[in-house]
Amino acid sequence: MLSLIIFLPLVVGLLLCVVRLPDLVARWVWVVTALAEFVLVVTLWVTARPGSSGLWAEEQLRWIPSVGVSYHVGVDGLSLPLLGLTAVIFVAAAAYAFAQHDRPRLYAAVNLFLQSTCFGLFAAQDLILFFVFFDLSIVAMYLVIARWGHGATHRRSALKFFLYTFLGSLALLGAFIGLFVASNPHTFDMVALAAHPPLVGRPGAATLVIVLLLIGLAVKTPTVPFHTWLPPAHTDAPTVGSLVLAAVLLKMGTYGFVRIAMPMLPESWRQWSWVIIVVGVVSVLYGALVALAQTDLKRTIAYTSVNHMGYVVLGVGVAGLTARSDEVARQIAVTGAVTQMVSHGLITGALFLLAGTFWERRQSYALDDYGGLARSAPRLTAMFGLAAFASLGLPGFSGFVAEFQIFTGSIALAPVTAVALLGILITAGLFLRALQRVFTGPQRGASVDFADLSPHEVLAAGLLLVPAVAIGLVPRPLLAVITPAAQTLIRQLGG
Template identity: 65%
Template sequence: MLSLIVFLPLAAALILAVLPAMPDRAARWSWLVVTVAELLLIGVLVAGYDTPPDGGLAFEERLRWIPSVNSSYHVGVDGLSLPLVALTAVVFTACAVYAIREDRRPRQQAALFLFLQSVSLGLFVAQDLILFFLFFDLSIVGMYFAIAGWGHGNAARSALKFFLYTFLGSLALLLGFIGLYLAADPHTFDIPELVAAAPLAGRPVVGGLVLAAILLGLAVKTPTVPFHTWLPPAHTDASAVGSAVLAAILLKMGTYGFVRIAMPVLPEAWQAWSWVILIVGIVSVLYGALVALAQSNVKRMIAYTSVNHMGYVVVAVGAAGILADDTAAARELAVVGAVTQMVSHGLITAALFLLAGVLYDRRETYEMGEFGGLADPAPRFATLFAIGGFASLGLPAFSGFIAEFQVFAGSIGATWVAALALPGILITAALFLRSAQKLLTGTVGGRAVGFPDLHLRETLPIAGLLVLALFIGVVPWPLLDLIAPGSAAVVELVSR
């Protein structure tokens, strides 16, 4: 069933690509139908998931692929990957609804985003390093064309910067994977086998170098400070659906790589580097929030909040590697919070980027100073923007609060140093309140005059994403129960 879920969008993309005579309307609706079908299939997957007694993988599939290097087509899901698989289906469905009236090459756009959906799903279910790397690299190619082909402003330059930065990171990642392969005995790229073997245990120098290569590749994609400079221009010049997918899904490929590969396969090296990782996370939290506060462009502001929010994940996984007496439960809580934050950030930030896209669609600018008093002509836009802002700053009753509470409770339980990231929450609150005041309140003026409110195709996906964030905030236990066993397993492996 996993293979069907991964490759159904790709098959649809290929059909769209080879049918140039397909009407635009049919292409748009084909995209939506496939994403809804994926959502239903993944719903069945989630409903049928039960944590295996041995704590391993469910719905596992394995086929002979590249026997010369002991690499196989190996896929499976657990409590760490299944929430991200579901997030992928939700976000791509929201984007398909939002773009149902797209008039710029809709057939090509539908094919490209279906391709991106396949590679994203493939990465989250991959249990082989070569398979993981294949999907990782293909996501870079797909997003390059999404930014360059449907962006605006300096889209070509921003797409090139995105590609060069992230492709360089992928080369470092490949180097790290080759290091793991060579260290394993017998040589293998299979992730569960590498986790069981911990091939670089007792070799601190080589293990540290391999972890450094893997961390560099994943940190660029996350992105963390100082590897984040490709992110603001990429978001600013991408289309609304391009930004939503980039922030909600592609950034998670980096943080997911931490918990799936780096932590369990290189436990000793992760312990040795944990303080560095924690400090990088704290700097990312504070720097991302402070720079976001200084922005006048709402889309750049949201982009920098992604640096801030992904910093929380890095803080949590860094703290999970700091071993001390009686902190195992706290470190498990931190990892649960990290995975919850990935899901929460995906839902909320995708909604915010779609809202920012509405501003550009109507007035071709993201500058907050160009608007004022939008709550009067566009009450639906104002309501959803305010809800999205409060959700992003971690207000109780939203998923952001559940995630950040666990991140900080677990991380501070492991080391008080993690408390240095707490001011990031306050700064995030200030920047979203400031943006809401500039855009929504006061006398109607500037480009807010005559501003058309949200259409149904815009309201449904944005509201749907925020409703899910609210549901997780009010009823978090189904998601937390799903994540907890995998998080406990990761912490146990790191503690070896």
């Protein structure tokens, strides 16, 4: 079933490229495929159980045996929530793009290809397979921004995105080769490398490998100072491109921390934990402060992604602090970090979908162009307000569940990390300011005769906000999957 989940969108996308279907049929094919993927992931979630290796739905075939590379896929409590997130995001993307008029058949095909790369990366249990899907996702997103982006600089933004993230992937490849060379027997298998970390007791080589890993994954996350490609890419990407980039592709970096760096380089992760914590705190505060200074709605949301992904980095960083040997606090921080990956994808994805309506109706994201929008667009006002409050971490939303766990674990292990709480306060201020400037007061400028959300736009945003509320109110089903995997990760990390 797992291979079917990975490759079904790719096969359908190739068929759309070959068969010249009418635009309406192509749109429905994308919607039906996305719904089928969602059903398959839910079925996997309900029916699959861990095997002897700890993986669910594990599949393995020989691929390049001369260098120990195999087609090895499987999921566990760290990756299954991200597969679920990916399935939900692409259903929302297909629903939102139903009104796409610019070559919709090709647009659907490229996004289906992108969906396959996302599923493949989160299921990969071989480093080279991980690398292949990582690079293919870069190519697919480059095509989305370069071909369907808007604004005078969208091709430049696409190129900047490609070069930055491709450079990060080269750093990852160097780290993967280092792990292969150090392992005995030589292997790229992620399960084997996590069970027997190859660079224990070799600090020089381990330092080189973890630096390459941290750079490659930090670029994709992105964290300060590797974040500069993100705001222009988001601003110039089409709405669905921004949705997938924020909700899914950014998680590839943070997922790499918990899947590769922490279990395969436990000594180095513990040694570098304070560096990672500082980067996380700086990203939280810097992202919030720079978002506060923006006058462009989409760039504001983009910088809040730097802020929110900083919480994830903080959570995984404190897991390396072993001086107090508080395993419970470390496990809570990791659980919160994985929950934050899911929460950020849902909430920020919804914000980008709603922000896209501003460009589609008025070709402007400038906050000063709008005012009193609540009069002409009450549905947009209600949904944007809901998403904004969810983003600042109010109780009752998934963001609160995630951030509460991150700060509980972090402050218990390193009280100084409480300074990152200022990020929540700043985020609250910037969203309240945006809501006041855009939606309240007298109508002005582009708000006059602004068309409210259409049914397919309400559906797309609702598909993301409903699970964000559900997780906030009833988090146990998600946490029941993540927590055992986080406990296993802490045991692998040792200390």
